[in-house]
């Protein structure tokens with residue numbers, strides 16, 4: 350698998366719940382702004398429905414949620430995987446009926462939200478999770494639901510954060526979402542000036558968005574061939590494979606039978622595809 354890039358802090362250490370918990374325990378939270386991020390504040394200031402259901406995944410110290418509460422929003426959910434942080438949040442927001450604080454994995458979250466706010470959660474996830482992020486966001490949004498917030502438009506030498514580019518995000522989210530906005534921010538905090546994109550995406554309800562486990566690919570050439578085979582199937586509108594080739598996101602006009610996908614790649618018996626359902 351020499352083409353597969355490592356996307357962890359070091360090759361031995363995963364960016365998982367244990368990693369994040371250790372960061373909070375060590376008070377090593379360099380990402381924490383101490384205030385609501387200015388571009389998100391500007392966005393919140395334009396929201397009209399104070400009762401819309403809002404989710405903030407990987408919420409950290411939740412300055413965005415605090416600002417929403419101050420503005421009179423009544424249906425906020427925040428979720429984070431780090432127990433030490435969540436204990437602090439439960440104390441901070443105790444007795445406030447307008448916010449629900451969940452200790453848990455975003456990818457196991459259930460529910461339907463009108464708005465999901467992205468603030469340094471996407472960039473905290475190993476890039477191999479990006480296709481799963483798109484799938485899960487699509488699943489959690491209501492029919493008119495939106496995903497909005499900030500994404501880095503740069504690379505980092507040490508990760509997390511894991512960077513990216515506008516072109517990459519356009520390819521990743523296309524068809525599953527309608528793009529309302531994706532522009533470089535003019536009011537980022539100064540250390541992040543010109544490196545953040547503000548984006549607002551609306552769930553595309555006319556398509557099916559499915560995620561599959563894939564095995565058998567060992568190089569980028571094979572990945573491209575498999576992607577082309579899937580893209581050629583009638584009804585498939587977008588195919589995106591994770592950077593370690595273990596997951597594939599397929600956006601289609603109608604449900605595609607797994608057998609049709611398997612048949613399209615039957616030229617190599619190593620290739621196996623299985624739908625992820627939850």
Ligand SMILES: C[S@@+](CC[C@H](N)C(=O)[O-])C[C@H]1O[C@@H](n2cnc3c(N)ncnc32)[C@H](O)[C@@H]1O
Nearest residue numbers: 369380407408409429430431454455468469473
């Ligand atoms: C870089 S921090 C950002 C925190 C906060 N959004 C901020 O900007 O201050 C990433 C956060 O995502 C949380 N996190 C990472 N993976 C998660 C997952 N699968 N589910 C829920 N939270 C997760 C971490 O515990 C951490 O609090």
